[in-house]
Structures are given as C-alpha cells and as structure tokens.
C-alpha cells in the first residue's frame with residue numbers, strides 16, 4: 183500500500199516536502215495541486231527578474247515533477263475547485279504549502295492614498311503575476327520611496343532604477359518594462375526605522391546598488407557606526423560588518439556622479455503619507471537606536487515622492503476549511519501538524535522569513551511528521567478520487583506536459599537575451615494549449 187499525499191501549493195515548500203517524502207522508505211504517491219497553471223510560487227513571482235540564476239533551483243523542482251510517483255495539478259485552486267475536506271477524504275495526508283502572498287497592512291495614516299502599494303502587489307506586478315497584471319501603478323513621479331531595508335526593498339529599488347539595457351536579459355513583465363522605463367524616476371529613497379547595523383540585506387545585494395549603470399548610492403556617513411553592536415551569531419556579525427563596510431564606501435560617492443540616486447535613509451520612521459488623494463510626500467520621524475531598539479526623537483522631516491512601496495512584510499490568505507491565526511497570518515500548527523491528517527510547511531507554516539533553502543529544512547521536518555503519523559498509508563484512494571471530483575466540476579487541469587508547452591511558448595516568444603517572455607494572464611497560458619490542440623486537429 184502506498185501513502186497517498188496531496189500537497190497544496192507548488193512553491194519551494196511543496197517541492198521540498200515532496201522530495202523528502204520520495205526519499206523516505208515509504209512508497210508514496212504525491213499530487214501537487216497549484217492554483218495557477220504555472221508551478222514554482224515565488225521562484226517565478228518573487229525572485230527579482232534580474233536574478234535569473236536564483237531561479238535555477240526550479241530545475242530541481244522540475245525533476246520532482248518528472249518523478250513517476252508525482253503528478254502536477256495546475257490551475258486547480260483549493261477552496262474554489264475542491265475543498266480541504268474533499269482532499270482529506272481522498273488522501274491519507276494533505277499538506278498545505280500555500281505561502282504568504284498578501285501584503286501585511288502598513289497601518290500608517292494616509293496609506294489608502296493612490297500611489298501607495300505593498301511590495302507583494304508591486305513585485306507581483308513587475309513579475310507578471312496574473313493577480314497583479316491590472317495594478318497599473320502610476321510611475322509619473324521624479325521620486326519613489328521604499329519602506330524597508332531588506333532584500334525585497336532592495337529588489338524593488340533596483341528594478342525601478344536599472345536601465346532597459348541592464349534589464350534586457352531578464353524576464354521583467356512586458357507591461358512593467360514599458361511603464362518603468364518610461365518613468366521619470368530619478369531618486370529612490372529606502373527608509374528604515376533602525377540603523378545600518380540592523381539592516382537585513384545580504385551583502386551581495388547591497389553591493390549591487392553601488393554598481394548600477396545610471397544610479398549612485400547615497401548614505402549619510404554620520405549614521406554609520408564604527409562597529410556592529412549587540413549579541414548575535416558570528417555569521418550575522420560578519421554579514422553586518424560587511425554591510426557597514428559597503429555603506430562606508432557608498433557614503434563617499436558623489437550625488438552628481440550619475441543621473442539617478444538611491445538614498446539609504448536609516449533611523450527614520452514614516453509617520454504619515456501626505457497628499458490630496460494621491461501621495462505627494464512621506465512624513466518621517468528621526469529615531470535613534472537604544473539597546474537595539476529604535477526610539478522616536480520628535481524630529482520630523484518630509485520626503486516628496488509620488489510612489490510609495492511598503493516592503494514591510496507578508497501574510498498568508500486563509501484557506502477555507504483550514505484553521506487560521508489571523509494575528510500572525512499563518513496556519514496554527516505544532517511542528518507542521520495542523521489537524522488529523524492535515525499538515526503544513528513553508529511560509530504559511532512559520533511566517534514569511536528565510537530564503538528558498540530554509541523551506542528545505544522545513545519541508546523535511548513536516549515530511550518526517552507525516553511519515554511518523556502515517557508512514558504505511560491509510561488506504562485512501564488518492565489521485566483517482568481527485569480526478570473524479572475535478573472531472574465532475576469541469577475543472578481544467580494543467581498537467582506537467584501542458585506546463586512544459588506553456589514554458590516552451592514563453593521561451594520561444596523571448597527576444598534577445600531574455601530567458602522568456604512571461605504570459606501574465608491565465609487565459610494567455612491556456613490559449614497556448616488550445617492553439618496546440620487546434621493545430622493537432
């Protein structure tokens with residue numbers, strides 16, 4: 183008897199959980215169910231378009247989809263096309279790996295003004311996610327402000343500042359390339375409540391900001407401390423020391439060196455988004471760091487800008503039928519166990535933190551628990567029952583061979599050195615399959 187597992191969500195956590203199950207001693211049959219026709223989650227829609235190498239991890243995930251014990255069910259949304267209860271009826275175990283695709287509310291006075299976006303929507307827009315294709319942000323402003331100084335904030339600032347030539351070999355969505363490259367943005371401000379020692383970017387990403395063709399980094403030397411303070415691991419200390427070194431190099435760069443600038447503004451917390459219906463400026467209050475915490479100083483200043491992107495965190499959407507911790511924005515779980523035969527892994531299990539590889543350890547941990555609970559399988563029918571339910575509802579399943587055809591069409595449509603020209607609508611993806619079948623007839 184084999185263990186029948188449904189994994190909901192084809193992002194890194196789903197694949198790493200599947201891999202760990204396949205490597206176990208139990209015989210497994212695994213179905214990976216994904217709401218979009220395309221697999222890979224944030225590898226396709228989060229990772230910056232100019233970081234194609236990071237996306238190479240999807241080749242390993244493709245090998246998982248080629249495993250005969252695995253079947254891909256794209257274009258099937260749990261909660262819309264099939265319920266969790268129905269999946270539990272069909273499978274021995276159901277693992278929810280649906281990620282954290284929503285913006286955490288900014289909670290700032292004036293954050294409902296036009297021109298204010300969360301990074302989930304904004305990144306989805308430039309990466310061609312079907313949910314964000316109609317966002318159409320108005321970029322007709324000389325200055326943009328990004329709240330946050332982690333890697334996502336840096337990605338947003340870099341994508342706004344790179345030239346068409348620098349983005350030529352990327353898969354930046356066509357609508358976003360048009361809008362960004364026509365925009366008059368000359369200054370991007372990245373603001374953080376904390377100081378340079380606390381900034382969470384990796385040094386490679388930070389250094390990249392010093393090498394942009396048309397933009398020069400700017401930072402006030404007086405806010406950069408001589409050394410990293412506080413308790414932390416040696417590894418964290420080394421990263422932060424490197425970052426301080428890079429910021430010191432940035433502090434001596436001339437503002438007029440290049441036509442555009444990226445300003446790192448530390449120790450400043452946004453207090454209000456100003457403007458009449460549309461953002462015109464952000465009001466900020468200076469902070470100072472005391473025992474590792476930012477403390478407000480009562481000193482205010484304003485940064486005029488027509489676009490605000492808040493890279494201040496993600497949260498999951500509840501999945502109908504699964505418990506949800508609204509405060510933390512995750513599925514409450516005990517080491518991945520949610521309820522009887524219901525499990526979770528990845529960002530929806532532990533919150534939106536860590537890199538792609540963090541989900542490997544996490545997926546392995548959840549797989550271990552599934553195997554401990556149900557290693558021998560519980561005799562449920564699995565795939566046959568899923569197919570019968572979806573067939574009864576006329577759900578159009580995109581299988582792995584279908585996805586490969588969509589992928590090949592995206593690659594064929596790419597121009598120059600771009601890896602692919604992404605389809606940004608589900609209908610465009612399905613149209614590839616329709617035109618293939620029409621040609622075959």
Ligand SMILES: Cc1cc2nc3c(=O)[nH]c(=O)nc-3n(C[C@H](O)[C@H](O)[C@H](O)COP(=O)(O)OP(=O)(O)OC[C@H]3O[C@@H](n4cnc5c(N)ncnc54)[C@H](O)[C@@H]3O)c2cc1C
Pocket residue numbers: 190191192193194195196215216217218221222223224225227228229230233236258259260261279280281282283305334337501527528529530535536537538539541
């Ligand atoms: C902007 C951004 C940039 C990043 N860049 C990097 C980077 O350069 N390097 C790095 O190491 N990490 C990066 N990360 C982090 C990395 O992407 C995450 O750690 C990882 O993707 C989380 O994996 P996950 O499987 O939990 O979620 P996801 O990758 O979000 O996958 C979840 C999947 O579930 C699907 N889904 C959701 N709801 C349903 C449903 N009801 N039914 C069926 N399917 C559903 C979604 O469509 C999605 O495909 C980045 C993250 C972001 C946000």
